[in-house]
Amino acid sequence: MVCSFVVYSFHIYTGNNLLKKNLLLGDVALEGKMIWQQNNCQSCHQFYGLGGYLGPDLTNVYSTKDKGTGYIGIMIKNGTKTMPAFKMTEAEIEKVTEFLRCMDETGKADPRNFKATVSGDIKCKDE
Amino acid sequence: MAISSVKMNSKSTPFFADRLFLATALLMLVGAVVYGSLASVYYIAPDFLKNNLGFPQLRPLHVTSVVFWILMAASGGVYRSFRDVKINNLIHSLALAHYVIWFVAMVIIFTSYYRGVFGGREYWEFPPQYAGFIAAGWFFFLISYLLVYASKPQWSVYHWMWLTGIVCFLITFFENYLWIFPFINRDAVKDLTIQWKSNGSLVGSWNQLVYGLAFYLMEKISGDRRTARSGISFAMYFLGLFNLMFNWGHHIYTLPTDSYVRIISYAVSMTEWIIFLRIIFLWKRTNASADKPAKRISFDFLNSSDHWVLINLFLALLMSIPAINIYTHGTHVTVAHAMGTTIGINTLILLGVSAEFLKGTCNETSSYPVLRRWLTILNICLGTMLLSLLVVGVLKGIWQMNPVQGSFQQMMLGFRPYFIVMFCAGIGLLVAVTGTCVVILRTFILCYTRKKIPGYGFGSLMKEG
Numbered sequence: 001m002v003c004s005f006v007v008y009s010f011h012i013y014t015g016n017n018l019l020k021k022n023l024l025l026g027d028v029a030l031e032g033k034m035i036w037q038q039n040n041c042q043s044c045h046q047f048y049g050l051g052g053y054l055g056p057d058l059t060n061v062y063s064t065k066d067k068g069t070g071y072i073g074i075m076i077k078n079g080t081k082t083m084p085a086f087k088m089t090e091a092e093i094e095k096v097t098e099f100l101r102c103m104d105e106t107g108k109a110d111p112r113n114f115k116a117t118v119s120g121d122i123k124c125k126d127e
Numbered sequence: 128m129a130i131s132s133v134k135m136n137s138k139s140t141p142f143f144a145d146r147l148f149l150a151t152a153l154l155m156l157v158g159a160v161v162y163g164s165l166a167s168v169y170y171i172a173p174d175f176l177k178n179n180l181g182f183p184q185l186r187p188l189h190v191t192s193v194v195f196w197i198l199m200a201a202s203g204g205v206y207r208s209f210r211d212v213k214i215n216n217l218i219h220s221l222a223l224a225h226y227v228i229w230f231v232a233m234v235i236i237f238t239s240y241y242r243g244v245f246g247g248r249e250y251w252e253f254p255p256q257y258a259g260f261i262a263a264g265w266f267f268f269l270i271s272y273l274l275v276y277a278s279k280p281q282w283s284v285y286h287w288m289w290l291t292g293i294v295c296f297l298i299t300f301f302e303n304y305l306w307i308f309p310f311i312n313r314d315a316v317k318d319l320t321i322q323w324k325s326n327g328s329l330v331g332s333w334n335q336l337v338y339g340l341a342f343y344l345m346e347k348i349s350g351d352r353r354t355a356r357s358g359i360s361f362a363m364y365f366l367g368l369f370n371l372m373f374n375w376g377h378h379i380y381t382l383p384t385d386s387y388v389r390i391i392s393y394a395v396s397m398t399e400w401i402i403f404l405r406i407i408f409l410w411k412r413t414n415a416s417a418d419k420p421a422k423r424i425s426f427d428f429l430n431s432s433d434h435w436v437l438i439n440l441f442l443a444l445l446m447s448i449p450a451i452n453i454y455t456h457g458t459h460v461t462v463a464h465a466m467g468t469t470i471g472i473n474t475l476i477l478l479g480v481s482a483e484f485l486k487g488t489c490n491e492t493s494s495y496p497v498l499r500r501w502l503t504i505l506n507i508c509l510g511t512m513l514l515s516l517l518v519v520g521v522l523k524g525i526w527q528m529n530p531v532q533g534s535f536q537q538m539m540l541g542f543r544p545y546f547i548v549m550f551c552a553g554i555g556l557l558v559a560v561t562g563t564c565v566v567i568l569r570t571f572i573l574c575y576t577r578k579k580i581p582g583y584g585f586g587s588l589m590k591e592g
Contacts (some may be wrong), residue, residue, distance in 0.1 A: 001365075024313040025314075038247060039247070042247060043183040050379070083142065106315055116450035
């Protein structure tokens with residue numbers, strides 16, 4: 001069991017699913033990710049349903065109709081009734097936006113994108 | 128049955144690290160419910176404290192307090208068991224070093240949250256440079272555990288569970304910081320996969336510590352040593368370990384990672400709680416005639432946790448089926464499950480451990496009726512909170528799958544009545560948990576300062592029995 005765990009863990013650490021798709025974060029997106037973490041954005045927001053519950057899932061906010069770059073910038077600068085206005089520079093907002101663009105490219109988080117199978121498993125509708 | 132095998136060198140320093148851990152853990156629990164209650168206000172009054180102590184600060188304050196409560200209380204319980212075997216000055220020093228390092232870490236971490244300095248990762252939301260304190264303290268815990276128990280023959284199942292919990296905690300803790308390496312940090316999906324692999328296993332590792340303590344308490348209460356050495360107990364232990372290693376994937380069914388992660392987790396997840404339940408019920412059956420519940424406040428806490436095990440088992444099984452998980456994932460059903468397990472199971476078991484520790488301190492029983500009342504209120508409030516969270520979760524799940532969705536804000540506004548119920552239940556929990564902790568701490572302090580200490584915990588308990 002321990003050997004299986006070691007092999008399994010090693011496979012997870014060294015797997016390269018995004019590398020295969022050429023979707024690794026670039027330097028700007030990586031800086032955006034660090035800004036995201038330093039402001040603890042995950043306490044309210046989610047990626048793929050993982051994170052906080054006070055705000056919406058932002059995995060695909062970049063490509064959502066009527067949202068995208070301008071919307072992200074306005075939300076960060078002005079906040080909402082619930083979300084505080086973050087005092088970020090334009091450069092920082094651009095980096096966070098680039099990070100969100102890269103996250104958007106990794107896949108679709110919307111659960112409507114999945115269908116259930118007879119075995120209780122799920123499949124992506126695009127497959 | 129005589130288990131008065133407290134082997135202390137008469138010249139050695141009196142051992143008190145276990146009490147320090149348990150008392151500090153109770154304070155962390157009070158902090159956790161205070162921060163949790165403040166955070167829940169955001170669901171009904173979004174601009175409350177927004178520019179002073181925002182939700183991005185309150186959530187880590189709450190979560191970190193909970194994590195420290197569980198880990199410190201579990202450590203205190205394990206240190207308590209050292210009294211049954213041997214304690215020398217080296218072990219005493221290692222336990223104290225563990226405590227001091229963690230205390231310093233807590234001060235630094237909580238200060239960083241108040242200052243708005245974050246690492247921004249789930250569970251461990253402080254900057255990664257502080258992680259060294261946690262790991263160092265835990266390493267001392269591992270060393271002292273091995274020094275005490277390595278030479279002990281015929282380990283009970285709880286000895287293996289504690290060792291597993293201690294070792295696996297260190298592994299998952301290091302794993303949690305793999306993101307600092309660029310080859311993982313740049314791959315956002317791999318990073319999320321490893322983060323939830325380690326978070327899932329982290330919970331599994333503290334569960335090993337807590338359930339090990341439940342076995343230990345059961346043995347001490349019933350005087351029956353067979354249960355913790357039975358084949359079924361060891362089968363349960365291996366099943367728990369199997370789940371700790373492989374069932375974490377149910378957190379990330381919708382993540383675009385390799386599909387084998389989902390399939391393995393789905394298969395493994397179905398199994399974990401079943402044998403544990405069986406053990407609990409077997410214990411209750413054998414214990415029912417011999418035990419004297421009126422004298423055993425810890426029995427009441429363990430008994431209550433049984434019911435929450437059953438409810439959370441059912442919920443966990445449903446949530447681990449991918450076809451259902453796509454409805455519940457990212458909703459408050461997950462929060463209900465997290466609350467149910469951390470409060471209903473882990474906290475109740477650890478409060479039982481703390482209460483037994485109180486009894487062992489000075490054989491005080493007058494506070495038991497008060498503790499029982501708080502326990503009843505705690506159970507009612509927890510049930511109400513879970514129900515409100517489940518309703519919100521199911522409604523959000525339906526909203527998520529609706530072909531025509533309204534805005535997120537509209538949806539959240541529609542849930543307001545349920546959030547008000549959740550908030551009120553949270554206030555009830557705050558009162559009940561604080562009341563319980565105050566009674567335990569007050570009695571402990573009174574006993575300790577008045578030197579009414581006839582024996583050491585379980586040793587004296589068993590002598591009475």
